[in-house]
Amino acid sequence: MTLIAEAPVGTRPRPRPSDVRRRRQRAETRAGYAFLAPWLIGFVVLTAGPMLTSLYLSFTNYNLFAPPKWIGLDNFRLLFKDPNYLQAWKVTGTYVIFGTPLKLAAALGVAMLLNTAHRGKGFYRSSFYAPSLIGASVSIAIVWKAMFIDHGIVDRIQVFFGFPEGGWVGDPSRTMPMLIMLTIWQFGAPMVIFLAGLKQIPNELYEAASVDGAGPGRKFLKITLPMLSPVIFFNLLLETIHAFQVFASAFIISNGTGGPARSTLFYTLYLYFRGFQDFRMGYASAMAWVLVVVVGILTLIFFRSSKFWVHYSGEGK
Structure with missing residues (x-):
């Protein structure tokens, strides 16, 4: 005869360990979502919501004063018939192609010296590093403009060395070099990242190369660049994206006109004109999404091509 032990009257059965674990996991999950809630709300309200709204507006005719009217792909068709839009791409592309490599070269050179x-x-x-903290501000753009206007300090220096008198701000052939010099001057952020990468390169590699008779140039090409390639990739991708977003310096130097002769008509500046001066929000939204797609394609190209020139330690290449 088998006796079954019964729990004393008035006591609750002891929970199983699996039930305790599940309750604990649910409590931790709720706590995690509670801590994430401010970020999730901010992401939905301030990022995802406006992005989806702008995507919808890109297919509409919307001027801020009347309800948006659906027009399909008309905004995207008009983009490539707009000569100012094509000029904005030309100016921005020139800035990205020349400004980004020169900025990274200056950052790497100074990092190696430091x-x-x-x-x-x-x-x-x-x-x-200080210029990177203040270089993107409106005040520094104003100072930069004051340096390059007629009879400014740059004009006086070039006259002293025998060059023709004349400021850079009003010369369409000089405004782009002036803006590129401004972005090069702000090389502090990538410089710090390069310096951190250089600290991770083992000094034994350079000592072994010296024993083999390698000079500074060969050490740079065979040791520094390959070992630093992940950092170069990171800085190149980040600075390229930042270059497409330039706005404040072009707006200040051109007095908000994109001049002279549309030489400073950057993509984001022209987007601002269409959206907040002409109140063509549908057109401006279409411009914004074309920029997102172009930057996304370039990012994908960078990642796909990185397997050919970016080398990580432990890969055995």
């Missing part, structure tokens, strides 16, 4: 410095290292790092 990597070998012994005295005043902290002071020099801070000094070179």
